Amino acid sequence: MSLIQLDDVGLRFNVRRFGRISFKEYMLQGLFRRSKKTTFEVQALEGINLTVHEGERLGIIGHNGAGKSTLLKLLAGIYPPTVGRRRVAGQISALFEISLGFEHDASGWENIMYRGYLQGETPQSIRAKMQPIADFSELGDFLNMPVRYYSAGMLVRLAFSIATAIDPEILIIDEVLSAGDLAFQAKARERMKSLMSRARAVIVVSHDLASLSMLCERAIWLDHGRIRMTGPTADVIAAYTNQVNQGAHRQAA
Amino acid sequence: MTGYFSDVWRLRHFWLALVRIDLRKRYRRSVLGMGWSLLQPIAMMIVLCAVFGQIFDVSVREYAPLLLSGLTFWAFIMAVVLQGCQCFFMGESYIRQHPAPLAIYPLRTTLAAGFHFLVGFAITLAFVWALNGFGNLPALLSLAPTFLLLFLVGWSLSVCMGLANVLFQDSQHLIEVFMQVMFYLTPIMYKPEMLTTRLQRHHLAWLMDLNPFAVFLEMIRKPLLEGQLASTSVMYHGALFAILAVLTAGLALKRFEKQMIFYL
Numbered sequence: 001m002s003l004i005q006l007d008d009v010g011l012r013f014n015v016r017r018f019g020r021i022s023f024k025e026y027m028l029q030g031l032f033r034r035s036k037k038t039t040f041e042v043q044a045l046e047g048i049n050l051t052v053h054e055g056e057r058l059g060i061i062g063h064n065g066a067g068k069s070t071l072l073k074l075l076a077g078i079y080p081p082t083v084g085r086r087r088v089a090g091q092i093s094a095l096f097e098i099s100l101g102f103e104h105d106a107s108g109w110e111n112i113m114y115r116g117y118l119q120g121e122t123p124q125s126i127r128a129k130m131q132p133i134a135d136f137s138e139l140g141d142f143l144n145m146p147v148r149y150y151s152a153g154m155l156v157r158l159a160f161s162i163a164t165a166i167d168p169e170i171l172i173i174d175e176v177l178s179a180g181d182l183a184f185q186a187k188a189r190e191r192m193k194s195l196m197s198r199a200r201a202v203i204v205v206s207h208d209l210a211s212l213s214m215l216c217e218r219a220i221w222l223d224h225g226r227i228r229m230t231g232p233t234a235d236v237i238a239a240y241t242n243q244v245n246q247g248a249h250r251q252a253a
Numbered sequence: 254m255t256g257y258f259s260d261v262w263r264l265r266h267f268w269l270a271l272v273r274i275d276l277r278k279r280y281r282r283s284v285l286g287m288g289w290s291l292l293q294p295i296a297m298m299i300v301l302c303a304v305f306g307q308i309f310d311v312s313v314r315e316y317a318p319l320l321l322s323g324l325t326f327w328a329f330i331m332a333v334v335l336q337g338c339q340c341f342f343m344g345e346s347y348i349r350q351h352p353a354p355l356a357i358y359p360l361r362t363t364l365a366a367g368f369h370f371l372v373g374f375a376i377t378l379a380f381v382w383a384l385n386g387f388g389n390l391p392a393l394l395s396l397a398p399t400f401l402l403l404f405l406v407g408w409s410l411s412v413c414m415g416l417a418n419v420l421f422q423d424s425q426h427l428i429e430v431f432m433q434v435m436f437y438l439t440p441i442m443y444k445p446e447m448l449t450t451r452l453q454r455h456h457l458a459w460l461m462d463l464n465p466f467a468v469f470l471e472m473i474r475k476p477l478l479e480g481q482l483a484s485t486s487v488m489y490h491g492a493l494f495a496i497l498a499v500l501t502a503g504l505a506l507k508r509f510e511k512q513m514i515f516y517l
Binding site: 013076101118120 | 266278348351514
């Protein structure tokens, strides 16, 4: 059974040249047609056909800016496709930009609570999870402090502990393994493994090709917003590294 | 549509938590806590009472409740409009992570503003009772549907302002100017009659009928200050404005909700 299906999906961004457009500019543009266009288009994804089946572990690789994160956000339902169709059967849990979205005046405990709510917890269900989350983060008494005073590393720990305290159906991950100090990273990796083993399907973006080949049986290679290759992880990684090396040679020559 | 609202409802713990944070931020920041937000409108009222009571030549007994109710109402409108402008930016980091219905962010703004409004209303009511004795209770009960309509209008306004401000970054400045005009076109500091007679002189009386804020203020003041039900035509007017506001907000959301993420 397919859990996720993308049919010929494309996504086009309108990128603004000078930050946000003001109403004034918009009116001026309307009045004087010849005034410069303030936006240009970026074809972030094009002609993506993708099916993810029950029990599958799918890896996504590609250069920076190839559209990997965009594809994940589209799968998670944050970006709507400009063309094509996205079908999802199941609940998606996404782990990206996890260190964003804290209420800085609230304490760590409170942040655990309502981040949990956003992830679909209820006051009853989150109560049971609060202590395990706190324990995993190892933040101890810091949790009583407003998040405002946390260091970047502490924030990542807290974010990771909350975001991974879930029972995922379809799990979407964007390279969050590099969280915190060494000891925490090892713990985090264990946690991710157990999450991935429980999920009905997993989609991962990573530059860590070695761990990707261990985690996923299938991979796709994204290049300039298109799927360049799809197949068994080892084959795709081989083709990808081959191309990267060739590129390096060409530059050296 | 029902699916949309059930999504909003499913996330109720989340937006209620955000509302609680907003309220606490406002009340905890001061030494007096809750007391401060009780004192602030009262202090404001005393100052304005002293100045304008003289200019307009009205007794304190009459003017104080009028002012308090007007200021409380306007504070709510300004909050949903101006904070509404910021609502999606405030929720940006959540919007980037979780595909939740966008309407919950304006809802957060409106509920916090609504809470302040109810506090202000309680103060006004206390003043009315202290100065003029207990009014007509059934008339007060008629405020329940009015408040519901006001809530819908507030939510809709927040949605529209939030969308406008994300699409065009200078919307807020334009809206601020517009609201300043509305402040003077709405009988907040003066009695409605004063404004209508002035406007009639310039054949502008229709401005009052078309001003939803004036209509809602009338719907609130009639039962509160005079112990009477607002006239049916005024009630219809208010309901009509509410429906229009909800429809506009709904259509705007339908049109722009999916695109919002690209503008944030």
